[in-house]
Amino acid sequence: QEKEFLSGKNEEDDINKLKEGVCLITGEKKIIKRLNTELRLPGSDKNVKIVAFQKNSGFDSYGKEQAYNAPISILAENNYSAALKHLINLKTNKKIVSDTTILFWSEKQVEGINPEEVLSWVIAAQKVDEDNPDKGVDTIEKFINSIFTGQLSSARSNHFYVLGLSPNAARISVRFWKTPSVEDFGKNIKKHFDDFEIVHGPKEQKYLSLYQILSSTALQYKMENVPPNLTGAVIESIIDGTPYPSTLLHQCIRRIRAEQNVNRSRAAILKATLNRYNRIHKQNQKEITMSLDLKNINVVYRIGRLFAALEKIQEEANPGINATIRDRFYGSASSSPITVFPRLLSLKNSHLKKLSDGRKIYFEKLIGEIINAMKSFPTNLTLNEQANFAIGYYHQRQDFFTSNSDKKAKEADNNNSSKGE
Numbered sequence: 001q002e003k004e005f006l007s008g009k010n011e012e013d014d015i016n017k018l019k020e021g022v023c024l025i026t027g028e029k030k031i032i033k034r035l036n037t038e039l040r041l042p043g044s045d046k047n048v049k050i051v052a053f054q055k056n057s058g059f060d061s062y063g064k065e066q067a068y069n070a071p072i073s074i075l076a077e078n079n080y081s082a083a084l085k086h087l088i089n090l091k092t093n094k095k096i097v098s099d100t101t102i103l104f105w106s107e108k109q110v111e112g113i114n115p116e117e118v119l120s121w122v123i124a125a126q127k128v129d130e131d132n133p134d135k136g137v138d139t140i141e142k143f144i145n146s147i148f149t150g151q152l153s154s155a156r157s158n159h160f161y162v163l164g165l166s167p168n169a170a171r172i173s174v175r176f177w178k179t180p181s182v183e184d185f186g187k188n189i190k191k192h193f194d195d196f197e198i199v200h201g202p203k204e205q206k207y208l209s210l211y212q213i214l215s216s217t218a219l220q221y222k223m224e225n226v227p228p229n230l231t232g233a234v235i236e237s238i239i240d241g242t243p244y245p246s247t248l249l250h251q252c253i254r255r256i257r258a259e260q261n262v263n264r265s266r267a268a269i270l271k272a273t274l275n276r277y278n279r280i281h282k283q284n285q286k287e288i289t290m291s292l293d294l295k296n297i298n299v300v301y302r303i304g305r306l307f308a309a310l311e312k313i314q315e316e317a318n319p320g321i322n323a324t325i326r327d328r329f330y331g332s333a334s335s336s337p338i339t340v341f342p343r344l345l346s347l348k349n350s351h352l353k354k355l356s357d358g359r360k361i362y363f364e365k366l367i368g369e370i371i372n373a374m375k376s377f378p379t380n381l382t383l384n385e386q387a388n389f390a391i392g393y394y395h396q397r398q399d400f401f402t403s404n405s406d407k408k409a410k411e412a413d414n415n416n417s418s419k420g421e
Contacts, residue, residue, distance in 0.1 A: 023073035025080065030073035034066055037081035041088065041101050044167035050084075052171045092116065095123040097210060098226045100164050100175055102235065106182065107159040113143045115160050115182055122189060122238065125209035137206050140189070147186035155183035162239060164232050175232035178239045188241035195272035199291040199398045200264045208265055210234065216265035217251035227251060243280060249273040253386050260330040267394035270387040277384075288388075292395040297373045300385045303341070304392025306370045307333050310344050312400055313363050317351035334389045337377040 021032045038047035053069045072080075087093055087103045093116055095102045104119050118140050147155055160182050164175035180188070193207050211223070214234065218225035233245040252269045256262055271288045278285040286296070296302070311324050325333075325344060333340045348367075352360050381389060 019068060021068070021071040023071060023076050025072055025076040028073065030075065032068055032071040033074045033077040034068060036067050036072070036077055037085075039081065039084060039088065039172065041165055041167045041172060042096050043099065043101075048167055048170070048172050050172045050174070054170070092120070095120060097123060097214065097231045097235075098223045099166050099228070100231045101166070103163045103165070105161055107161070110155075110158060110182060113139070113146055115143065115185060118143050118186075118189060119160075119162070121209070122192070122207075123210045123235075125205060125207065125212070140193075140207065144186055144190045147183055147190075155186065156181055158182045160185045162235070164235065175229070176236050178236065180239055184241075185239065188239055191241050192238045192272075195275055196268045197290045198264060198268040198271055199395065199402070201401075204264060208268055210238075212265050213248075213269060216263065216269065217248065217255055219255070237276075243276040244269075244273045246273075249387060250383060253383055253390070256390055257331045257334065257386075260326050262390045262394045262397075264394075267391055270391050274384060274387055274391075288391055292399040294369075296392075298388055298392075299374055299378065300381060300388040301392035302370050302374055303337050303377065304334075304389035304394075305396040306341070306367065307344075307389075308393045308396035308400070309363065309366055309370060310348050312397075313348055313351045313355070316359060317354040334386050334393075335381055336379065337381065338379050341377050 018031045018034070020029055022028070023030050023032070036049045036051040038049055040047045051067050051070050051072065053066045055065055084103075087105065088101070093103060093105050102123060104116055106115055121137075121140055145151075158181065159179050162176070162178040164177070166173045166175050196208050196213070210231075214226045214231060215221045215223055217230075227247060230245065230247055230251070234248060236242070237244045248269060252266050252273075256266055271290070275287050278287065288301075289296070292305075293301075307325070307330075311326050314324055315321060325347075329340050329344065333344070352363065355363070378385070
C-alpha cells in the first residue's frame with residue numbers, strides 16, 4: 001500500500017530501495033518516509049519541514065540518513081502533513097502572534113459552544129464597539145459557565161489541542177503542544193481572566209486579549225518587538241494555569257520605566273504575574289485586588305499610591321500642565337524612593353497652597369491615611385516591589401476617576417465656593 005502511494009513521487013529515488021522501520025507515530029513496522037513534506041508557515045519566505053536532517057551534518061546516528069533518523073511511516077507522514085497544511089490554510093482555527101503560528105482544534109465537536117472560538121478571542125479580541133465594549137464576550141462567559149454548571153457533558157473526555165509553530169532557517173520549530181481536556185481548558189481560561197481582571201474605564205472591553213498583553217510589553221506596542229519565546233511561554237501559562245513567565249513582568253517593568261506610563265494592560269500584567277507567583281512561592285501573601293485596597297499595608301504599594309496622590313495634587317494646582325512629576329521622577333521613585341520622596345513631599349506643600357480649602361483638606365487626609373502605616377521610605381526596590389509600586393499607583397489613579405468620596409469632596413468644595421461668592 002505504501003509503495004502504491006509513492007508511485008510517481010519524485011522525492012523518492014527508488015521505490016524498491018525504501019526501508020522499513022518502527023513508525024514513531026503509530027508504533028507499527030512500516031515503510032519509512034525518507035523526506036518529509038515541505039510546509040510554509042505564515043510569515044515565512046520559504047518552505048520548511050518539521051522533520052529534517054541534513055546529510056552528513058553530524059546528526060546522523062547508526063548510519064542512518066535524513067528522516068530515517070526520526071522514522072515516520074509513509075502513510076502517517078502523509079496524514080499529519082495533509083492535516084497540518086489544512087489547518088495552516090484555514091482562516092479559522094489559526095492565529096498568528098509575533099513569529100508564532102497558533103493552531104487549535106477540538107477532538108470532538110462541542111455541543112452548542114465552540115472552544116476554538118473562545119481561544120481565538122483570548123488571543124485576539126474583536127474590535128471594541130464603543131457603545132458596547134463587552135460585545136463578543138458573551139460567548140466566552142457562556143462557555144465558562146457551561147463548564148462550571150456541568151452543561152457540557154463531554155467536557156471532561158473531550159480534548160482540545162493547541163499547537164505553536166515558528167519558522168527558522170532549517171526547519172519548523174514546535175514552540176508548544178498542549179492537549180488539555182475541554183473542561184480543564186475552560187477552567188484555566190477563567191483563571192486567566194480572573195487574574196488579569198483590574199479596574200478600568202467604562203468604555204474599555206472586559207477582557208484583555210493576548211495581543212494587548214504582549215504588545216504592551218513591547219517597544220512602540222509592536223508585536224515584532226515582543227521578545228522571542230515569550231508568546232509561547234505566556235500561552236502555556238494560560239492553558240496550563242501555571243505561573244506566568246518572569247520575562248513578562250520584567251519586560252513590563254522595563255516599558256513602564258522607559259515610558260513613565262502605567263496603563264490598564266501593564267497594571268493587569270503585574271497583578272496577574274505577582275498573584276500567580278505568590279500562590280506557589282508565598283502562600284501566606286495577601287493577593288492583590290482588582291481595585292484600590294485601603295487595607296493593603298504593603299509599604300511599596302502605599303508608596304505607589306502616594307506618588308499618584310502627589311501627582312494629582314500637582315495637576316489640580318496647575319491645570320493643563322504639560323509634564324507632571326511622573327514624567328520626571330517615576331523611574332527613580334519606583335526604584336529608589338528614599339532619593340525622591342522627601343523632595344516631592346516638600347514640593348507638595350507649595351502645590352497645596354494653590355488649592356481651595358476643601359481640596360486641601362481632602363488631600364491632606366488622603367496622604368495621612370496613606371503614610372500612616374509607613375515608617376520610612378525604602379532605599380532600593382526589587383523588580384517585584386517595583387511591580388507593587390506600579391499597581392498601587394494605578395489603583396490610586398483609577399480611584400480618583402471613579403471614587404465617590406473624591407467626587408463628593410469636589411462637589412462640597414464647589415458648593416462652598418458658590419456660597420462664598
